[in-house]
Amino acid sequence: MKVLGIMGSPRMQGNTDLLLDEALKGAESRGAEAEKVLADKLAISPCKEYYACLKDGKCVIKDDMDSIYDKLLSADAIIIASPMFFYTVSAQLLTLISRCQALWARKYVLKTMDIPEKKGAFIAVGATRGEKLFDGPKLTVKYLFQAINTRYTDELLIRGIDKKGEIKDHPTALVDAYELGKRLATS
Numbered sequence: 001m002k003v004l005g006i007m008g009s010p011r012m013q014g015n016t017d018l019l020l021d022e023a024l025k026g027a028e029s030r031g032a033e034a035e036k037v038l039a040d041k042l043a044i045s046p047c048k049e050y051y052a053c054l055k056d057g058k059c060v061i062k063d064d065m066d067s068i069y070d071k072l073l074s075a076d077a078i079i080i081a082s083p084m085f086f087y088t089v090s091a092q093l094l095t096l097i098s099r100c101q102a103l104w105a106r107k108y109v110l111k112t113m114d115i116p117e118k119k120g121a122f123i124a125v126g127a128t129r130g131e132k133l134f135d136g137p138k139l140t141v142k143y144l145f146q147a148i149n150t151r152y153t154d155e156l157l158i159r160g161i162d163k164k165g166e167i168k169d170h171p172t173a174l175v176d177a178y179e180l181g182k183r184l185a186t187s
């Protein structure tokens with residue numbers, strides 16, 4: 001089983017990164033092959049609405065997103081991990097997600113999306129504690145998942161964590177992330 005983790009924070013070894021690492025370790029402990037993609041290290045343009053993808057499901061923009069399409073399609077499970085930035089996922093992640101319009105076109109316009117259903121999880125961390133903190137990004141991730149035949153099966157949403165690495169002081173988050181990864185890799 002292949003588990004793909006997409007790390008949306010620009011802060012390496014920050015809270016999102018540490019949580020995702022634990023989740024991927026949990027998946028590996030169940031025999032999964034894990035891969036982490038760092039959205040901040042990729043040169044990806046946002047969707048420009050050229051709409052060439054409506055003809056063949058392919059994006060005409062050529063950049064680092066080329067390899068991400070294959071990774072998204074071939075993974076058996078996907079983890080999207082992001083810090084909360086202005087009540088949504090990071091700009092790096094939103095940019096990558098916007099380019100999945102080509103996959104959306106394959107599924108809903110061309111009806112050529114023939115991959116088996118995957119499992120998907122969302123890991124998010126924010127500094128504040130508002131009840132609705134994760135409402136917006138959850139919709140974004142669910143909508144992305146729908147476009148790539150992925151069932152939103154799990155989530156780990158952590159409030160009140162701000163400084164780099166502060167997640168290590170959280171009483172349960174890292175263990176919870178590990179357990180999430182284990183669940184994701186268990187059919």
Ligand SMILES: Cc1cc2nc3c(=O)[nH]c(=O)nc-3n(C[C@H](O)[C@H](O)[C@H](O)COP(=O)(O)O)c2cc1C
Binds near residue numbers: 011082128
């Ligand atoms: C540009 C920016 C916007 C942010 N917006 C929010 C926000 O809307 N809600 C919130 O709870 N935290 C917000 N934060 C705080 C981060 O979500 C928080 O520091 C998080 O732990 C960072 O995770 P990281 O270490 O993985 O980058 C923001 C931080 C930055 C830099």
